[in-house]
Amino acid sequence: MNPYATHLIDQLAAASEDAVHKLHRLGEHAGEPITYRVSPWITAQVADLGVRLLTRRVRHCEHVDLAAPTVMLAAAWRPGRLWCGPCLVAEGERMRGTAEDQTCDVCQTVVEVVHPVTVAAGPVLFHFGACEGCFDRETALPRATS
Numbered sequence: 297m298n299p300y301a302t303h304l305i306d307q308l309a310a311a312s313e314d315a316v317h318k319l320h321r322l323g324e325h326a327g328e329p330i331t332y333r334v335s336p337w338i339t340a341q342v343a344d345l346g347v348r349l350l351t352r353r354v355r356h357c358e359h360v361d362l363a364a365p366t367v368m369l370a371a372a373w374r375p376g377r378l379w380c381g382p383c384l385v386a387e388g389e390r391m392r393g394t395a396e397d398q399t400c401d402v403c404q405t406v407v408e409v410v411h412p413v414t415v416a417a418g419p420v421l422f423h424f425g426a427c428e429g430c431f432d433r434e435t436a437l438p439r440a441t442s
Contacts, residue, residue, distance in 0.1 A: 315367045315416045322414060322421075334415065335434045337402055341372055341424070342417040348376045357383035365419050372401035372424035384423070400427035402434060 334342075348354040349362070359380035360368050369384045370377065373396065379387065391397045398406050401424040410425035413435060426434055 310365075315419050315421055318367060318416075318421060337434060338415055338422070338424075341375075342415070342420075342422055344375060345370055345417075345420065345422070354378060359383060368420050370420050370422045372422070373399075378420070397425075399425070400430050401425050402430035403427060 345354070354362075354376050356362065356368070356378040357380055359382075360366075360378050362378075368378045369381060370379070371384065371387070373391075374387070395406055398408070398410060400407055400410060405427055407427040410427065411431040413424050413426055413431065415422045
């Protein structure tokens with residue numbers, strides 16, 4: 297095998313493992329359990345991102361280097377876009393308090409409470425917000441009550 301290909305495969309495997317570790321730390325920090333159930337909607341979103349990556353139709357912040365696999369972040373509300381952590385946080389701050397921030401990414405309904413969900417897909421942590429019904433359907437987990 298080509299040494300560059302081997303190096304790339306090793307980097308991709310390490311980044312994928314790092315993404316799972318980050319997901320578990322996020323769950324511990326939020327006090328939420330981690331689920332491995334993946335719904336058809338989540339699968340379709342991740343597959344769409346994969347197709348965009350393979351066809352070079354993905355946009356990314358200046359801190360993401362697609363030639364050097366590392367943990368990257370994606371969000372359902374911006375399909376085909378990858379971010380580093382600080383840039384996704386800035387995107388979240390930009391939309392805080394807007395109708396977009398109160399819209400379920402699954403059913404597109406504006407709701408009072410949107411539950412955050414994160415899924416690891418290889419080296420990508422995919423984020424989306426779900427209304428009560430979609431959260432239950434997409435994660436098969438009980439909601440945290442406040």
